[in-house]
Amino acid sequence: xxxxxxxxxxxxxxxxxxxxxxxxxxxxxxxxxxxxxxxxxxxxxxxxxxxxxxxxxxxxxxxxxxxxxxxxxxxxxxxxxxxxxxxxxxxxxxxxxxxxxxxxxxxxxxxxxxxxxxxxxxxxxxxxxxxxxxxxxxxxxxxxxxxxxxxxxxxxxxxxxxxxxxxxxxxxxxxxxxxxxxxxxxxxxxxxxxxxxxxxxxxxxxxxxxxxxxxxxxxxxxxxxxxxxxxxxxxxxxxxxxxxxxxxxxxxxxxxxxxxxxxxxxxxxxxxxxxxxxxxxxxxxxxxxxxxxxxx
Amino acid sequence: xxxxxxxxxxxxxxxxxxxxxxxxxxxxxxxxxxxxxxxxxxxxxxxxxxxxxxxxxxxxxxxxxxxxxxxxxxxxxxxxxxxxxxxxxxxxxxxxxxxxxxxxxxxxxxxxxxxxxxxxxxxxxxxxxxxxxxxxxxxxxxxxxxxxxxxxxxxxxxxxxxxxxxxxxxxxxxxxxxxxxxxxxxxxxxxxxxxxxxxxxxxxxxxxxxxxxxxxxxxxxxxxxxxxxxxxxxxxxxxxxxxxxxxxxxxxxxxxxxxxxxxxxxxxxxxxxxxxxxxxxxxxxxxxxxxxxxxx
Numbered sequence: 001x002x003x004x005x006x007x008x009x010x011x012x013x014x015x016x017x018x019x020x021x022x023x024x025x026x027x028x029x030x031x032x033x034x035x036x037x038x039x040x041x042x043x044x045x046x047x048x049x050x051x052x053x054x055x056x057x058x059x060x061x062x063x064x065x066x067x068x069x070x071x072x073x074x075x076x077x078x079x080x081x082x083x084x085x086x087x088x089x090x091x092x093x094x095x096x097x098x099x100x101x102x103x104x105x106x107x108x109x110x111x112x113x114x115x116x117x118x119x120x121x122x123x124x125x126x127x128x129x130x131x132x133x134x135x136x137x138x139x140x141x142x143x144x145x146x147x148x149x150x151x152x153x154x155x156x157x158x159x160x161x162x163x164x165x166x167x168x169x170x171x172x173x174x175x176x177x178x179x180x181x182x183x184x185x186x187x188x189x190x191x192x193x194x195x196x197x198x199x200x201x202x203x204x205x206x207x208x209x210x211x212x213x214x215x216x217x218x219x220x221x222x223x224x225x226x227x228x229x230x231x232x233x234x235x236x237x238x239x240x241x242x243x244x245x246x247x248x249x250x251x252x253x254x255x256x257x258x259x260x261x262x263x264x265x266x267x268x269x270x271x272x273x274x275x276x277x278x279x280x281x282x283x284x285x286x287x288x289x290x291x292x293x294x295x296x
Numbered sequence: 297x298x299x300x301x302x303x304x305x306x307x308x309x310x311x312x313x314x315x316x317x318x319x320x321x322x323x324x325x326x327x328x329x330x331x332x333x334x335x336x337x338x339x340x341x342x343x344x345x346x347x348x349x350x351x352x353x354x355x356x357x358x359x360x361x362x363x364x365x366x367x368x369x370x371x372x373x374x375x376x377x378x379x380x381x382x383x384x385x386x387x388x389x390x391x392x393x394x395x396x397x398x399x400x401x402x403x404x405x406x407x408x409x410x411x412x413x414x415x416x417x418x419x420x421x422x423x424x425x426x427x428x429x430x431x432x433x434x435x436x437x438x439x440x441x442x443x444x445x446x447x448x449x450x451x452x453x454x455x456x457x458x459x460x461x462x463x464x465x466x467x468x469x470x471x472x473x474x475x476x477x478x479x480x481x482x483x484x485x486x487x488x489x490x491x492x493x494x495x496x497x498x499x500x501x502x503x504x505x506x507x508x509x510x511x512x513x514x515x516x517x518x519x520x521x522x523x524x525x526x527x528x529x530x531x532x533x534x535x536x537x538x539x540x541x542x543x544x545x546x547x548x549x550x551x552x553x554x555x556x557x558x559x560x561x562x563x564x565x566x567x568x569x570x571x572x573x574x575x576x577x578x579x580x581x582x583x584x585x586x587x588x589x590x591x592x
Contacts, residue, residue, distance in 0.1 A: 271567010
């Protein structure tokens with residue numbers, strides 16, 4: 001059981017991790033080990049105080065070095081489903097079958113609001129899944145569609161290919177160009193997905209010029225819709241609703257950075273990460289005290 | 297008329313200044329040119345993302361270089377009274393007789409809540425003043441007490457000595473050790489101030505073992521009580537009340553950093569400064585638009 005799970009390795013998550021480490025918390029830091037790709041893409045950042053006119057690449061390097069110097073490791077995985085269990089959170093990732101568990105949660109997922117596919121939300125949990133590890137098992141020996149966004153999904157595709165009889169893959173990258181030689185039962189469909197159709201459950205994956213009968217569809221993307229990721233999370237205008245302490249509507253769950261809204265800025269994200277970390281510590285202290293009082 | 301006046305040169309004010317400069321705003325950046333003394337005093341800062349294990353001295357140097365590189369100047373003065381005039385703010389400093397004027401205001405004054413002297417608030421505006429430049433004139437040829445905290449007050453003491461007939465000085469520093477040879481009409485009282493007494497107005501300055509009849513008392517400290525500094529400003533528990541956009545209860549007035557409350561952290565302060573700057577830009581845009589519409 002971790003003290004705090006941080007979801008996302010952008011400036012907000014990094015800032016939260018640094019402060020929690022200083023406060024001796026046992027943290028799960030989930031995200032890309034190479035940090036948020038958005039940092040590296042920035043050309044020139046002029047208003048991150050103390051690091052004048054820094055390139056995205058150099059800022060990323062500075063963050064990486066800071067994490068290394070504080071001995072903070074990143075668990076290279078992405079959260080697919082997070083459930084508030086009362087006094088802890090259960091976090092399903094893609095890399096291990098057992099969910100991670102943490103007493104508190106800091107969401108630092110960034111702003112990438114995913115474009116959903118028509119039918120995706122309608123059939124979610126009824127043939128549509130975001131999590132190979134969580135739901136792959138149900139499709140043993142069946143035919144599944146896989147919509148893969150980003151090469152981070154390669155491991156999950158391999159895992160699904162081991163379980164399913166047949167995998168119909170729609171990917172936004174060329175597998176062979178990323179050293180991924182498709183297993184024999186994976187058929188690459190070189191079209192775009194248009195919609196998911198069905199009646200009681202998802203039954204058909206409709207692409208640009210053909211349609212495929214399927215038993216289920218896995219949509220593998222890095223960013224899951226926030227309210228799907230954390231059922232019950234209050235959002236407004238696509239952003240997580242937080243108060244000044246970065247507290248969300250769920251006890252023990254905090255949010256920071258671009259996922260809480262504008263301005264989309266490094267300094268703002270780092271500042272909110274710092275606040276969220278302090279709020280998580282306050283929450284953990286109160287939880288510990290309540291448990292001790294219950295014992296007496 | 298400045299677009300934005302920033303009060304305070306700590307990390308929050310610096311962050312706001314950098315962003316406003318990027319946004320082409322005409323700023324008044326009021327505070328100590330050597331930046332907030334609190335930064336330099338910090339031994340080791342471990343959780344300012346991107347600058348691992350940095351000393352206060354080095355962080356201050358990094359901030360100074362960043363301001364220089366962005367060609368941001370500091371006006372070495374301290375705000376004593378700020379009035380919201382509707383569509384602009386009037387800011388009385390200590391270095392010039394005319395108040396500064398700015399369309400919007402960012403308070404980044406830090407956390408130093410001043411200890412008030414018994415009688416100080418009671419007689420404020422009735423014989424007690426914080427501002428030599430604003431009120432010195434009223435004491436021409438009279439006897440005044442001056443309670444000076446910090447060597448930054450030396451210029452003001454000199455100014456008051458030029459106006460008043462007699463100055464009774466209680467200082468928390470030894471003037472001669474700071475190259476300040478007292479004017480002939482300034483009498484150094486080597487005691488501590490206990491209280492200010494009077495009936496309709498302040499009449500007596502009571503020190504540890506003696507008391508002095510005075511016509512008025514000037515209390516010269518770097519940090520003025522926030523609600524005295526900005527009449528009408530909403531505060532709670534000694535901190536400025538702000539929303540998530542760092543907006544205070546006064547239109548066009550924003551606050552950031554330690555003065556808005558815990559956690560007292562560099563990253564938090566810098567993040568809030570960034571948000572306050574963006575909010576000020578939004579406010580200025582709306583004000584401009586409203587003025588144009590009024591013209592048409």
